[in-house]
Amino acid sequence: MPASAKPAPDKLSVPQKALRKLGLVRPIDLALHLPLRYEDETRVVRLADALDGDTVQIEGEVTQQEVSFRPRRQLLVSVNDGSDSCVLRFFNFYPSQQKQMAVGTRIRVRGELRGGFGGLTMMHPTVRAAGGALPEALTPVYPTVAGLPQAYLRKAVGAGLAQADLSATVPPEILGEIRGKPLWELRKALAFLHHPAPDVALVQLEDHTHPAWQRLKAEELLAQQLSQLQARRARHRLRAPVLPSQAGGLHEQLLAALPFGLTGAQRRVGEEIAQDLARTQPMHRLLQGDVGSGKTVVAALAACVAIDAGWQCALMAPTEILAEQHFAKLVDWLAPLLEARGQRVAWLTGSQKKKARGEMLALIDSGEAALVIGTHAVIQAQVKFRRLGLAIIDEQHRFGVEQRLALRNKLSETERAGDDKQVAQEPHMLMMSATPIPRTLAMSYYADLDVSTLDELPPGRTPVVTKLVSEQRRAEVIERIRAQVAQGRQVYWVCPLIEESEALDLSNATETHAELSAALPEAMVGLLHSRMPPAEKKAVMSLFSAGQMAVLVSTTVIEVGVDVPNASLMVIEHGERFGLSQLHQLRGRVGRGAAASACVLMYSAPEGGRLGETARARLRAMAETTDGFEIARRDLDIRGPGEFLGARQSGAALLRFADLQDDAPLLEWAREAAPRMLDEFPDLAARHVDRWLGERADYLKA
Structure with a gap:
């Protein structure tokens, strides 16, 4: 079976390599690889009873099939289930599919139903031959990568679930300390989450509030806290040089x-x-x-x-x-x-x-x-x-x-x-x-x-005013720069890209440098980006630090550490493209002297559209507060802990199921339970950490 086979790496099939890419090596890894969502294939619905926008499964006879070329090449298949008709529309199709849906064939179809003047339609639904027993549980849809079909992954997860050692690693007296949370036994929780009964409330599965989810989140948080406590205790057993402070030293x-x-x-x-x-x-x-x-x-x-x-x-x-x-x-x-x-x-x-x-x-x-x-x-x-x-x-x-x-x-x-x-x-x-x-x-x-x-800033730091400005007011921003330069002040202009990208229609640093040089002939405008030779970067920074250069056009290489008290204005182009903590870091480059300072976040909505909710939330937070701790809290809300922590987990998400804010009571329980587990049940604690974290435990210790 895929779950237990361990051939040499060069003999692995494409799906086996894909399993490894996902970190699914041990049976327990597969057992803990939980569905993203579920499809209800347990029942067949009559078209007459379905509502517009529902994802439904129907069964009927193909009454018509044609390849249309207007407005583009597409396969149109009409299906009648006895209560109504529906047109299946495919823009990508193969001869085998046309044969599968030949006129007169009975088929089972699952997809999102759309109504309209032309009647009911489904775009690219799942199609199989009619007949056969319906599944008794919801069908899991797992996170996957290229080369790993859902059918293969379902089979592998099933094998892993059967082979994994799911014996209890958390003693009842410790689990019992989670008050008001009746938790399921682990094996039952996993079996249920992989194949939930059709009558379960989907919202409880999707928002992770079901008791089965609570059991998994409690175990995961406990594993994390155990790993951290083991690291702390191991460090206390190590020795470091004793470095005492010396009077007059x-x-x-x-x-x-x-x-x-x-x-x-x-x-x-x-x-x-x-x-x-x-x-x-x-x-x-x-x-x-x-x-x-x-x-x-x-x-x-x-x-x-x-x-x-x-x-x-x-x-x-x-x-x-x-x-x-x-x-x-x-x-x-x-x-x-x-x-x-x-x-x-x-x-x-x-x-x-x-x-x-x-x-x-x-x-x-x-x-x-x-x-x-x-x-x-x-x-x-x-x-x-x-x-x-x-x-x-x-x-x-x-x-x-x-x-x-x-x-x-x-x-x-x-x-x-x-x-x-x-x-x-x-x-x-x-x-x-x-x-x-x-x-x-x-x-x-x-x-x-x-x-x-x-939590205290040195005296003399001036508050930085943050302004949100549309890209359409670019000319006004350049005039603001001219005024600052005329007063002897210096300005940063930060660009998000070095060179043109076909995917993103963004002005690059080189173009902006040329534009500002032409608009401000009286001032020295410098350019700094990560691909410049170190000596060139150093020369540019020296000119800016010495006050000879009035405007520095830069990519985010100036994000941290640069300290020029005379810089009083920062313009961040395409502010909507930056992360919140990065914007806050950039803003911190101004306001270091006595002059009133400002940060202009220039944003550009997609053509004919509006900024996404995440981008709006980031820009709103920047305009509303300069408090780094409040910024960090909002950043965590927007991005979640995985992205917030960056390289700490080296690409491996350390918490897959628990949410640090929603599950704060479970986190408190895990913090209290970890020392007792290590002291009273050290063997179970070691098994628990290995089950949940495996090699990833090392990432928590660095």
């Missing part, structure tokens, strides 16, 4: 040298991090704060503690521009202090020349580089740290799981060669995000993290 020297004072939130979060670094367990902390809340300073102070204790610190950013911003700030703050101690700040990116790269690798290996800043290049195999004690990852959701794990393993490479061979060590980890994590996500996907929040 680098930390205090930096505070004294900074040209500004810390906010209360920065001081509080800095203290939380310092306490973590002084412990023997590895810190695993997420530092979240809205755009401009001062995360970089907090990271610099944490780096000082590590360096003071005689260890190295690595800071990894997702883009070269962001890494350069960090490098410029930290060199300005720390380089003089480090040089007095005979130490350096190293810079490492993929675009470096071989000689420069070699020099940096030598500094890192020798330990002379106390602080290493860079992109993914920091985790490459040839990078050997002398003593890595603290790893800082900025915009951590933009890195894949494997990349974060690789940075954590850098200490293992250096320290296991030492005296302590018995206890695995890893560096302390500080992850930063300017996309605040809503509470429900922090409780679930980030349950193994300690979360610190910068």
